[in-house]
Amino acid sequence: VSGLLSWGLKQAEEANKTPDKPDKVWRIQAGRGFNEFPNKEYDLYQSLLSSKIDGGWDWGNAARHYWVKGGQWNKLEVDMKDAVGTYKLSGLRNFTGGDLDVNMQKATLRLGQFNGNSFTSYKDSADRTTRVNFNAKNISIDNFVEINNRVGSGAGRKAS
Numbered sequence: 001v002s003g004l005l006s007w008g009l010k011q012a013e014e015a016n017k018t019p020d021k022p023d024k025v026w027r028i029q030a031g032r033g034f035n036e037f038p039n040k041e042y043d044l045y046q047s048l049l050s051s052k053i054d055g056g057w058d059w060g061n062a063a064r065h066y067w068v069k070g071g072q073w074n075k076l077e078v079d080m081k082d083a084v085g086t087y088k089l090s091g092l093r094n095f096t097g098g099d100l101d102v103n104m105q106k107a108t109l110r111l112g113q114f115n116g117n118s119f120t121s122y123k124d125s126a127d128r129t130t131r132v133n134f135n136a137k138n139i140s141i142d143n144f145v146e147i148n149n150r151v152g153s154g155a156g157r158k159a160s
Helices: 002-015
Strands: 025-029 041-043 055-059 063-068 075-079 086-089 099-111 117-119 130-143 145-147
Touching: none
Parallel strands: 025 075, 041 086, 075 099, 086 099, 099 130, 117 145
Antiparallel strands: 055 063
């Protein structure tokens, strides 16, 4: 029990550390139309995120992974505060960083469906932590969401 307690305290301590300062911040503003159809369902990755997220194969870890455009030390902010409807995010597996901040206060976020999502980061010389924040009216998990997972055979580190 004491080992579990110390692990829990360490997780809380890491989650509350001062966020890393990103090298570059990409910003996406949801365009007109996203606030007009409350009964419509959108693919969040295809409709907004894909233009600022890159992906590739990591031979060392034998896995495909995704990161914020330009590198894992960058940040992606998505402003959808007036968007309504439901937004699906499925298949963003092994998201290895940069910070991701999605503000969709009036919309519903569905994580999963056909493929799960997983968030982690690679250890670099700055020992950065990936921070993922979804601010939504409702969040449902239809398949799985992994946090702090390993990418392939490589050691992952915290995503908070």
